Amino acid sequence: MVHDIAKNDYTDSVPQVNDIDVISSRHPEAELIKVFVHANEKERLKNAVANKNTSMSHLARALLLQWLEAQGEGGMNGTHT
Secondary structure, eight states: OOOOBOTTOOBOOSOOGGGSOOOOTTSTTOOOOOOOOOHHHHHHHHHHHHHTTOOHHHHHHHHHHHHHHHTTSOSGGGOOO
16 A cells, blocks of 8 residues: 655655555464563553553564565565555
């Protein structure tokens, strides 16, 4: 999905958190990863995702996909946009 065009005419093709599909542990291609955070960070994250009506798993996945895209590795499904 294409988003806002910056002043330099660059088009941001990185999907936003609400633009990607939600996957669960029941998804046939789902894989589990673990992330370690400090207790106070976990509480802040829990509060933030609750306010955004999403899950911590979905937020983490979206941020990881955005990071991959920024690294030139492709975001969703490993595709370059």
